[in-house]
Amino acid sequence: MIRCFFLCLALLAGPAAAQEATLSIGTGPTPFLVRSTTDIVILKPALDAFVAENPELTVNYEQWGSNALYEDSRRACETGAGEADAVFSSAVDQIVELVNEACASRYRSPLTAALPKARIWRDEIWGVTREAAVTIYNTDLIAPQDVPRTRFELLDLMRRGDEGLRGRIATYDIEASGLGYLFAFADSLEATSFGALIEGFSRVDAVATCCSAEIIRGVAEGRYKIAYNVLGSYVATAPASHVGVILPEDYTLYLSRAYMIPRGAARKAAAARLLDFLLSPEGQDILAASGLVARVSPEHTASSNERAIAIEPTLLVARDRQRRAQFVAQWRNAFGFAVGD
Amino acid sequence: MADLAHPLRRRSLLARVLAGVLALLLVGGIVVALAAFAYGHQAARQTYDRLLLGAANDMAEAISVVGGVPVATIPVAAFELLSFSPDDRVTYAVRGPGGDLLTGHEATRAASGMAGADPYYFDGEMQGEKARFVTVVRRFAERDYSGAVSVTVGQTVAARTAMAQGLTRDALIAAAIAGLALVAVAFVVIRSAMRPLDRIAAGLLARDPYDLTPMETNVPGEVAVMIDAMNRFMRRLDRQIAAMRNLISDTAHQLRTPVAAIRAQAELAAEEEDADLRAQGIERLVRRTRSLGSLLDQMLSRALVIHRTDSAPRLPVDLRDIALEVVESRDHELLAPGVEVGLEIGPEPVTVLADAMSLTEAVKNMLTNALRHGKAPVRIGVSEGAGSAEIWVEDSGSGPAPDVLDHIGERFERSAASRGQSAGLGLSIVRAVAEAFGGTLEMQRASAGFRVTLRLPQGGAQ
Numbered sequence: 001m002i003r004c005f006f007l008c009l010a011l012l013a014g015p016a017a018a019q020e021a022t023l024s025i026g027t028g029p030t031p032f033l034v035r036s037t038t039d040i041v042i043l044k045p046a047l048d049a050f051v052a053e054n055p056e057l058t059v060n061y062e063q064w065g066s067n068a069l070y071e072d073s074r075r076a077c078e079t080g081a082g083e084a085d086a087v088f089s090s091a092v093d094q095i096v097e098l099v100n101e102a103c104a105s106r107y108r109s110p111l112t113a114a115l116p117k118a119r120i121w122r123d124e125i126w127g128v129t130r131e132a133a134v135t136i137y138n139t140d141l142i143a144p145q146d147v148p149r150t151r152f153e154l155l156d157l158m159r160r161g162d163e164g165l166r167g168r169i170a171t172y173d174i175e176a177s178g179l180g181y182l183f184a185f186a187d188s189l190e191a192t193s194f195g196a197l198i199e200g201f202s203r204v205d206a207v208a209t210c211c212s213a214e215i216i217r218g219v220a221e222g223r224y225k226i227a228y229n230v231l232g233s234y235v236a237t238a239p240a241s242h243v244g245v246i247l248p249e250d251y252t253l254y255l256s257r258a259y260m261i262p263r264g265a266a267r268k269a270a271a272a273r274l275l276d277f278l279l280s281p282e283g284q285d286i287l288a289a290s291g292l293v294a295r296v297s298p299e300h301t302a303s304s305n306e307r308a309i310a311i312e313p314t315l316l317v318a319r320d321r322q323r324r325a326q327f328v329a330q331w332r333n334a335f336g337f338a339v340g341d
Numbered sequence: 342m343a344d345l346a347h348p349l350r351r352r353s354l355l356a357r358v359l360a361g362v363l364a365l366l367l368v369g370g371i372v373v374a375l376a377a378f379a380y381g382h383q384a385a386r387q388t389y390d391r392l393l394l395g396a397a398n399d400m401a402e403a404i405s406v407v408g409g410v411p412v413a414t415i416p417v418a419a420f421e422l423l424s425f426s427p428d429d430r431v432t433y434a435v436r437g438p439g440g441d442l443l444t445g446h447e448a449t450r451a452a453s454g455m456a457g458a459d460p461y462y463f464d465g466e467m468q469g470e471k472a473r474f475v476t477v478v479r480r481f482a483e484r485d486y487s488g489a490v491s492v493t494v495g496q497t498v499a500a501r502t503a504m505a506q507g508l509t510r511d512a513l514i515a516a517a518i519a520g521l522a523l524v525a526v527a528f529v530v531i532r533s534a535m536r537p538l539d540r541i542a543a544g545l546l547a548r549d550p551y552d553l554t555p556m557e558t559n560v561p562g563e564v565a566v567m568i569d570a571m572n573r574f575m576r577r578l579d580r581q582i583a584a585m586r587n588l589i590s591d592t593a594h595q596l597r598t599p600v601a602a603i604r605a606q607a608e609l610a611a612e613e614e615d616a617d618l619r620a621q622g623i624e625r626l627v628r629r630t631r632s633l634g635s636l637l638d639q640m641l642s643r644a645l646v647i648h649r650t651d652s653a654p655r656l657p658v659d660l661r662d663i664a665l666e667v668v669e670s671r672d673h674e675l676l677a678p679g680v681e682v683g684l685e686i687g688p689e690p691v692t693v694l695a696d697a698m699s700l701t702e703a704v705k706n707m708l709t710n711a712l713r714h715g716k717a718p719v720r721i722g723v724s725e726g727a728g729s730a731e732i733w734v735e736d737s738g739s740g741p742a743p744d745v746l747d748h749i750g751e752r753f754e755r756s757a758a759s760r761g762q763s764a765g766l767g768l769s770i771v772r773a774v775a776e777a778f779g780g781t782l783e784m785q786r787a788s789a790g791f792r793v794t795l796r797l798p799q800g801g802a803q
Contacts, residue, residue, distance in 0.1 A: 102470065
């Protein structure tokens, strides 16, 4: 028996309630609190299946913005109060930092042990999904010969001085979105072309905005012609006409959403069960159907252009105060904010 | 206590050596374990301290002064270095001259008592977990900024502990394997070394009780010592048994004729009716028995000498003492009353390695011979030759006939024995003594008379 009791899209009152939406699944006597950055609708099928297997649980799902979730988890870790039972975030660097601050608890099972090294650290953080950072474009507004298959082609397109592109290229606002920052930071480590890309964005007055769904809708509606570094999973779950998807051929970033069981979690066993469920073949199939697990296509088996964002302490560099400040300053310059705005 | 000591003594050599080896291994194992533990910790500390320092140096190098402010661009390479301990949490802090945090973690403090040491390592804690830290300092002397910026990097110690434990475990496993091999080898070696003993024991058990021939010495050196000692012992036993046999057969030989003569004379005397003739017969009988008594004395003394020369320890003996004792015992006065015995000895001791009692017996025999067969006056003397010491007895006669001289001193002389006398037997004692102590017996006619010399190698402490 799976029942969805209520879906609340309104912000609740109170300073601690920074969640964007909440959902309660199941009728079991044991409450189980999951805080995640993932859109409820995308993860709901997986949670439904999990509750069906664990009828004693009631999953209280809270959807948060990544930065707010990080702040909340950190505060909970420091005060030891108000901890979620599981944290599931796309801003992997933030979760790595929480793990590094000893905010997580350890768990090991055959399924977690089978994860590749880049998707597990200290048995305290696990990469559950596999999602590509893609470039999307409006198929009506971009001619087939202009479709940028690589970052260099995108760069060339922006340098052409095409007035039609001015204000019509979008990407994440790295200050508002933890995931956007992570993607941009990974880009900056991956290739020297990143500086040129920023300069290109600046040239065409690119738009830095928030939230995958908003960007995808903008492209579908034709407000944006091209959007860079969009989560491929959200494109797949929001099928829209006129939206073309490109896996950049120079390299494609792959993100694995991080799952963590907070140190002070009240229901660690349930959290571990949810983790094992998500990693199980059944869970992975459901996630794949939701677009959260990009299966390796047969023709791309030996894809040397695949760059997974590894879950490891190296991500702490992205969390460095000065490094972040420098990076944001560079970004702001490109997007026309005054520094210190 | 004695009850307890006995089973200990009887415990097999194999068990003892194995117990020794095991004790050695136990002590060695403890030493190896401690050493391996210390070494493992040392090695792990050095290895991971280097990585920590490398990361800190990477970070320090990436500090630049921008607009009068030090700015750290934390490099990824630093974290890649730290990733060599994959499961350890890391922390870092870059601080300005006043200790103000430029970037990193507020909780991570720079080393406090840095007495000029750079880099400075210290132990600490990260969120309650043991951690190791290093602080390096980079000094700036720019136009717009001057001061020291410290970089502190810390990491938990899981990888170090794992490495130390791994090294310790590997060393212990190697030591254990070596130990087991040692025990096995010791067992095999001892068993094979003990095998000759079994063979010897079996050989001894299978031996005829009268077989005193030497045993084979084709055995390891340590066992050969024992076999040699045993063979020496058996040789001595053999000699003694031979001497005993000789004594018995000599005695039988020597006594048969005189005893037969005594019996004949006794029978004659018993049958004699004339009192005078019977008295004469009894007188002869008495003479015969007296002579037989002295023969028995000599035979006993010879047996004693032969036994002693074989068994008594060789001690330094001053020949002058022997000569004095022989003269002063005045035994000769019974044999030849009124004959004066001259003594010729020097002021210096003349020492040989021998048994004093055997020598005394030999010299007494020499003197007795001289008194009985030679002419007075008789002299006894001690003198030194080149590396040899002599003790001699001289009488003023011309000595025995040349054909007698040739045979004299042989074991026994039937002709003499048959006459109920003991000529030859005495000298045979002297000869046996001379041979036992590595010396010679010499007889020669001198201008003054006939001299019998017992010459022995000089030696011994004074």
